[in-house]
Amino acid sequence: MSPNLMIPYLVIVPLAAAFLIIIFGKMTRPAGAIIASIASALSFTVSLMLSFSIVKYGVLIYKVGGWMPPAGIPMIVDSYSALILLIANFIAALVTLYSVNYVKIYTDTWKYFSLLMLMMAGVNGVAVSGDIFNMFVYLEIASLATYALVAFGNEAEALEASFKYAVMSSVASTFMLIGIAFLYNYTSTLNMAYIGKFIEGNRTAKIMSFVSVLFLAGFGLKAALAPFHAWLPDAYTKSPAPIPAISSGVLIKVLGVYALTRLFFNVFGMTKPVSYILIFFAVVSMLGGGILAFGQSNIRRLLGYSSVSQIGYIILGFAIGTPLAVMGSLFHIFNHSVAKSLLFMGAGSIEKTMRTQDIKKISGVISKMPVTGYTSLIGALSICGIPPFGGFWSKLIIIFACIQAGYFGLAFIAAFVSILTLAYYFKAYAPMLFGAKESLSGALKNNRRQFLTDMPMIILAVVSAGSMLFLAPGIMNILMRLATVVIVNGTAYVSVILGSLK
Amino acid sequence: MNIAVDFLLYAVAVPIVAGIVCLIMPEKLKILTKFLALLVTLASLAASVRMLLLKPLYWPPVPVPALIVDNLSALAGLGISFFALIVTVYSFGYIEKNNGRYFGYLLMTLGSALGAVLANNLILLVAFWGFLAVLLYLLVTIRPTAQASASAKKALIIVGGTDALMIFGIGLLWKISGTFAMEGTRVPLNGVLPYAAFLCVLIASFAKAGAVPFHSWLPDVAQDGPASVTAYLPASLDKLLGIYLLARISLNLFIMNGISNSILLIVGAFTIVFAVAIALVQHDFKRLLGYHAVSQVGYMILGIGTANPIGIAGGLFHMLNNALYKSCLFLGAGAVEKTIGTSDLSDLGGLSKYMPITFISFLVASLAISGIPPLNGFFSKWMIYQGIIESGSGKNPFWIVWLIAAMFGSALTIASFIKLLHAVFLGRASERASRAEEAGVSMTLPMVILAATCILFGIFAFSVPVSLLIAPVIGKSISYIGTWSPDMATALIAAAVLLGILVYLLVAPRKARVVSSFVGGENPERFDRVAGTEFYNTIREVKAMGSLYSKEESRSFDIYDLSGKITALFTRYLQKLTNGVLPTYIVWGLIGMVVMFIVFFIRG
């Protein structure tokens, strides 16, 4: 079958799984977990196959219903989308497997899996969408599923966090909707390639600045870029443990960073003011996230602020815009997703055994729960930028790219934030992992080792440790190079798509 | 000219792989890890000697190779493998549990350190450097106590943090010189950018070696970590690596000028005096040794800062010597601590009776560190003094200050070690100390070897170490001021010692009656014993020194604590802003949008 027929399955499979889980979940207990695992594994396979096809074909387009754009809605996969899809589905599959054991503490687990599948449908949809309003709809689907998932445990703080997240996020979405309205008024089309073609002549029109602000605010909030980050630490505190893992690893990257860069590089064209704004907010995120993480005593909040800080790194790379910087950002997206999901999964296991989220009360994780302890150590080392783990290489590339572009101050700030990251991670994790093995009154005496909980963490730890191999020639390297080319070439995307559409 | 040999790659890779094997070795086969470690370190030593003999070498055989052996690398590499072997043998007796992890980390450290000194590519250097930082952490926390964890964390943050600075510096270097290869890159220090790059990499080397103000991790790690780890890493390997980097910067990568040399001279002199002063009043055996390690680094930096051949040679030779006697001292401290169970000086004393071999090697090492002829410490310090005089005669008027600082430091070192020797080995034994026994062969053998090497390097200084190892690094010939002939001096000193013993035996009274003191039935130990540390209490009473000591104890000089406090200030402010009320958060977002509008308005 021709490869572009695979594209809609990325959305169909999770969506179908969501509804099937609703039907069968009420009948048999394990139905939700089984269907969800199969569906996520399937979508990962599809994204993997798509990556191989992209290397051969370049761009794959699927016209939904056979309608020709701009009247119809196309699903477009180019190398950037393929890369993001690969990372997102990989993490999602592992998190789903991890959730199977975790959600046994809740009743009605089928609801959880159904919502998770809806979220994945939305995420995949954003990544493949070629139409701006279609992207918005999938974005909303994923966000709505997330609001419900954050509140899933029905704890007071989870509900409060979910409410705040929902309100802030819907304000942002409404801004985006108005932005889309203005854009439609200006260009009379919703198809991203045609929009790009239309504004080619007049990129710096006043209306484009206005629309850019709206979109930056909207997608900035989804990406947890400061000052729009405030929902993130709250939402991660009391939600079920796999949720921060998938949110931090997948959602903020795809819904936020991918959508932002897709629009601003390929459709609108990266102009100087946008670049400066993004650099400014990236620096605020890096510093603010790092400084706030310093004083946290709740492990999940600390990891949340760390995510804010790392998103700053990623956006910094994109904002600078040179090929090396973009490559560094893409690689950092990969490293951070892997390591952060690993850390959140580890935090979830620690929480379950130690019955607390307070850093000061936890100690001796490595001796009590060796798998969790060592994998969390690897994840923390990776994000801190310690060789030979992945985070070191991506931060290295970003710092070098800043210097190469002449932004010495930014490079210094990036190096400084790296020191800060090392400080707060080890301030929190060292006593937790290495402290003496005390017996907490509430802690479980025997830690039951469960395969489905351990295996995703081990896989992620191995990937994180070996991720420098992805820089070596191989499928990932090729994919990343192609993605970099797509982004750096900016509005050449338009002509590529229009050419393929004919 | 150059021979490409694969064994370079093996020298780096095999220890790392062996280390990983040790880590995952199953429980029952733990005994194998000891043998594996011994085998690998022996092989590594052999490889280093071969490198020394066959240099220069490079691998792989491409125009810009990844690993290069030149004179400096060979010197450092030899030191690294030698000390790895010594510590491995020592650890057989010292470390009982956690064998797999301990030897695994030890081997990986060996591999990474070799990789770092052999690296020709700056990125490779940084990668190994950072990996070493985390290995240090893991090694110190082999014994999971709370203080070990805290000191290890401090070490990791200081060393790992400066690693990030080094990345920044290397990036700048790349921008200036356009390449990552180290061989053949010479950057003149003219302008802000080269100075910034120089400073960043310099700070990284200072933190690793332990110079002020980045030294604060060293005494803590010395106190809380296992003694074999302290002998391995902070005492020898870190100095070797730190000064190796410093030598690379000053000799190869940058073209030094007056300002950069002055920085080295100032930091070196300050380190010597500051650290030795603090060391005088320490109560803990290992912590005291740690501060001395910091002080000795000052000599090395001072030597390299003099920028003339004999001074630099002296600095490098001191690096080697310091590693020798410092590890001997730490190994001795470890032996004492293992059999008695404490390292608090007030509890020790009179151990020379019970642990004679330890005492003798410790004595030799103390004499060496104090710079007593004819041992090796004297020789390298003497070369450094000559270097200062050389560099000063003519241009730099400050050379008197450096010379005085160095000599003053030396004097205080002697004072400190006399106190140490008295407190630990001489004097009357305390209750606990009388239960001591001599350490096993695996622990005494390394100490004896090290002490013997100190003596050998001192007596045969001209012929063996300097000409073979150090002089090739400098390239130019070293001319000595004044005359010093080690053979003559040794003969004279030996004759003098013999004469002294003869006089003592002849003249000293033979008959003396030893009675115990009358204390009215009380516990005699309370009155009889004066712990060695109490002799130095008078120093505290000098106003200036007293305030210095109280400040050091309250950690106001500790750069780590200071930065922690400053960051906490910012954190508190930002946390107050995050008050948990929803409209606040939305307002932030709106402010962000307003900022964006302004930017577009101005620049759009």
Add this chain to the structure above:
Amino acid sequence: MSIYILCLILFSVGLYCVLRKRNLIKIIIGIGIMEYAANLFFILIGYRQEGRAPIYAHDQVINNMVDPLPQAVVLTSIVLGLALMLLLVAISIRIYEKYRTFDITKINRLKG
């Protein structure tokens, strides 16, 4: 032109409501107003002069239609807004059960 300004004023009213009102329910209503304003804006953009409803009929002569695309878009958007409202109201009911208050300034256990 003035009609668009009025629509955006409606949007600001909604935004003001979300920012300044303390009651959870009022905030939800504010979000509703904002969404309404956004949808309205989209429809207004689609207006063409002398246009009639965009329904294709065989037997009539059609001169001018209003733009049908915004109408499709708004339909989708209204449904999304509906789902959001449902979720928000459900969450606020549960919040009331846990916190015993609807005041947003009192619901701030997560801070710092």
